Amino acid sequence: MKFGVVVFPGSNCDRDIAMVTEGIFNQTTRMIWHQETDIDDLDIIILPGGFSYGDYLRCGAIARFSPVMKSVIQHVEKGKLVLGICNGFQVLTEAGLLPGALTRNRNLHFICDQIPIRIEHNNSLWTKGYQSEEVVCFPIAHGEGNYYADEDTLKELEDNGQILFRYCGKKGEINDENNPNGSSKNIAGIINKKGNVLGMMPHPERASDTVLGFSDGKALFANLL
Amino acid sequence: MTQKFNSRVYVTLRPSVLDTAGTAVKSELHQLGYQGVEHIRIGKYIELTLTAESKELADKQLHEICDQLLANPVIENYSFDLIPVDAQ
Numbered sequence: 015m016k017f018g019v020v021v022f023p024g025s026n027c028d029r030d031i032a033m034v035t036e037g038i039f040n041q042t043t044r045m046i047w048h049q050e051t052d053i054d055d056l057d058i059i060i061l062p063g064g065f066s067y068g069d070y071l072r073c074g075a076i077a078r079f080s081p082v083m084k085s086v087i088q089h090v091e092k093g094k095l096v097l098g099i100c101n102g103f104q105v106l107t108e109a110g111l112l113p114g115a116l117t118r119n120r121n122l123h124f125i126c127d128q129i130p131i132r133i134e135h136n137n138s139l140w141t142k143g144y145q146s147e148e149v150v151c152f153p154i155a156h157g158e159g160n161y162y163a164d165e166d167t168l169k170e171l172e173d174n175g176q177i178l179f180r181y182c183g184k185k186g187e188i189n190d191e192n193n194p195n196g197s198s199k200n201i202a203g204i205i206n207k208k209g210n211v212l213g214m215m216p217h218p219e220r221a222s223d224t225v226l227g228f229s230d231g232k233a234l235f236a237n238l239l
Numbered sequence: 240m241t242q243k244f245n246s247r248v249y250v251t252l253r254p255s256v257l258d259t260a261g262t263a264v265k266s267e268l269h270q271l272g273y274q275g276v277e278h279i280r281i282g283k284y285i286e287l288t289l290t291a292e293s294k295e296l297a298d299k300q301l302h303e304i305c306d307q308l309l310a311n312p313v314i315e316n317y318s319f320d321l322i323p324v325d326a327q
Binding site: 072075076107108113114115117118120121122160162163164196 | 252255256257259260263308309311313314
């Protein structure tokens with residue numbers, strides 16, 4: 015598999031992703047400057063975390079108009095894979111590739127933590143390396159991760175099994191107490207209807223090397239090879 | 240003939256979206272003793288000038304600008320005014 019990691023001005027998790035895809039999994043990985051438009055050679059595009067364009071106006075609002083994004087949309091239309099992590103998730107919602115929006119955390123705090131996340135089901139190529147309802151530990155680091163969508167969209171996400179990750183308690187409890195940012199239905203990560211686009215606020219790339227203390231994210235990348 | 244316009248764009252969160260910053264500011268105002276403050280919604284105010292062939296075209300362009308970039312229709316509403324520069 016050939017990975018591409020988009021680098022927007024202000025991205026800061028791009029190298030972390032390459033460390034996993036290239037460093038750990040030994041897959042060819044190319045950094046894509048946001049002004050590039052030819053990404054036909056790549057199988058999987060990853061939009062990294064960070065603060066693209068300084069989060070000006072809204073998180074991801076300006077990045078979505080970067081020249082590379084037209085190619086990313088075509089990549090999606092071809093049925094190829096796109097993963098957006100943290101700011102990458104925000105860019106995907108702004109671009110309309112995923113429904114909903116990410117708003118300010120309920121408590122207004124920037125949250126930097128390692129928390130339990132429940133894998134909702136493993137009937138997707140992104141989560142097939144996990145057990146359904148398995149509880150894993152992923153880092154989160156965001157100020158605007160409060161997932162919002164209207165009731166109809168939430169119902170649709172639920173009915174179609176598009177919710178892959180939820181914030182939960184240590185035993186997998188889904189409740190308000192274990193909802194760090196106020197996200198609707200504790201949503202931490204969703205896929206599009208077709209299943210080839212995943213957006214998630216937690217950082218699996220920061221949990222893929224045991225040197226960093228935990229490696230629950232590794233299975234997500236291993237699934238893609 | 241092109242005309243120049245000044246516009247003031249107001250972007251606000253949709254009523255169904257929780258305004259966390261507004262809620263925090265309201266509780267601070269209550270702490271300061273302004274118990275009469277009942278409701279706060281924080282939004283964005285954007286000033287811009289643009290030139291266009293007519294007021295209709297300027298209005299159309301501004302709608303496009305707001306829908307595409309200045310506001311996110313999923314969570315935000317917008318409104319704007321459009322004043323010909325000559326008229327000011």
